[in-house]
Amino acid sequence: MTISFKQPLYAGIVALWLAASFFHGEARAAETTYPLTLQNCGRPVTFERAPSRTVSIGQSSTEILYLLGLADKVAGTALWVGPVLKGYEDVNARIDRLADNDPSFESVLARKPDIVTVQFQWQIGPEGVVARPEQFEELGIAVYTSPSDCVGKENSAASDGVRHQVFTMDLVYQEIRELAQIYNVQDRGEAVVADLKRREAAARAKVKPAEGKLKAVFWFSSAADADPYVAGKNGAPGYIMSALGIENIIKTDDEWPTVGWETIAKADPTIIVAGSMERRRYPLDSLEAKLDFLKTDPVASLMPAVKSGHVFAMDAQAMNPTIRTIEGIEALADAIADAGLAQ
Numbered sequence: 001m002t003i004s005f006k007q008p009l010y011a012g013i014v015a016l017w018l019a020a021s022f023f024h025g026e027a028r029a030a031e032t033t034y035p036l037t038l039q040n041c042g043r044p045v046t047f048e049r050a051p052s053r054t055v056s057i058g059q060s061s062t063e064i065l066y067l068l069g070l071a072d073k074v075a076g077t078a079l080w081v082g083p084v085l086k087g088y089e090d091v092n093a094r095i096d097r098l099a100d101n102d103p104s105f106e107s108v109l110a111r112k113p114d115i116v117t118v119q120f121q122w123q124i125g126p127e128g129v130v131a132r133p134e135q136f137e138e139l140g141i142a143v144y145t146s147p148s149d150c151v152g153k154e155n156s157a158a159s160d161g162v163r164h165q166v167f168t169m170d171l172v173y174q175e176i177r178e179l180a181q182i183y184n185v186q187d188r189g190e191a192v193v194a195d196l197k198r199r200e201a202a203a204r205a206k207v208k209p210a211e212g213k214l215k216a217v218f219w220f221s222s223a224a225d226a227d228p229y230v231a232g233k234n235g236a237p238g239y240i241m242s243a244l245g246i247e248n249i250i251k252t253d254d255e256w257p258t259v260g261w262e263t264i265a266k267a268d269p270t271i272i273v274a275g276s277m278e279r280r281r282y283p284l285d286s287l288e289a290k291l292d293f294l295k296t297d298p299v300a301s302l303m304p305a306v307k308s309g310h311v312f313a314m315d316a317q318a319m320n321p322t323i324r325t326i327e328g329i330e331a332l333a334d335a336i337a338d339a340g341l342a343q
Contacts, residue, residue: 029186058119060322163234211245
């Protein structure tokens with residue numbers, strides 16, 4: 001069984017923002033006063049004015065800008081895992097994609113940005129594969145990194161990182177609000193946050209009766225002939241499971257540890273959530289390859305979750321700490337209810 005994503009009600013965000021725009025005083029957020037200095041991932045970032053040319057490295061960072069109505073400020077994007085948010089296909093098609101994965105430092109500079117927004121520090125960070133933040137700042141280009149990739153998290157070039165603090169959507173809401181402040185569109189930011197919170201509350205209520213009764217493992221991908229990358233307890237999948245009252249069988253602080261199928265089978269998850277993505281970096285990136293593996297592997301195929309058909313596909317973007325995490329909560333809640341597990 002697979003999860004079908006419903007088209008998100010992003011039109012509701014626009015409606016909320018338009019409604020807010022009719023009010024003044026306390027009903028409207030304060031205008032940004034420049035120069036604006038924010039503390040971002042342990043570094044001060046200063047903006048003399050609202051940015052006019054942005055390069056966004058990371059699908060979630062790009063999609064937040066779209067939701068904030070800032071697509072006309074985006075001069076280029078990179079690092080995509082899957083399709084853009086529904087309703088933004090035409091907008092996204094008009095913007096140059098510098099690379100599906102890692103853009104070169106030179107290709108980013110060629111777009112003449114005054115800000116680079118970054119989803120992951122392994123792209124731009126102390127050991128960034130694209131560059132270090134200082135390399136851009138020396139040229140007068142600000143770098144803003146998603147707080148969800150640095151707050152309470154230790155990153156390194158050798159792994160996906162270790163989370164010492166549990167991820168919550170508050171970090172994504174912080175990113176939305178700070179980007180809204182940087183570009184002076186605070187009302188839009190508050191409308192986006194309000195809509196995401198509303199949707200999460202509705203999904204939680206849908207499976208409330210199943211709280212504490214289910215166990216799950218989130219499987220992102222696998223390298224050739226290697227153990228699967230599965231979700232540790234402190235990342236976005238952990239938040240999804242916590243929101244729906246599901247136990248994560250993986251207890252490590254590592255963001256995406258590799259764990260053997262024998263160990264997973266012994267933990268006996270009720271549900272297996274398999275990542276669906278367009279990326280093809282590893283042999284088992286493909287959802288079809290994952291499902292085929294589960295049917296044919298001598299260990300995985302014997303798991304009760306596989307035999308009972310409780311294998312649910314989820315957009316891989318929802319498994320990252322992004323605005324799509326809410327879609328993941330909604331989709332998994334629907335799948336649990338449809339499978340008769342919300343009893």
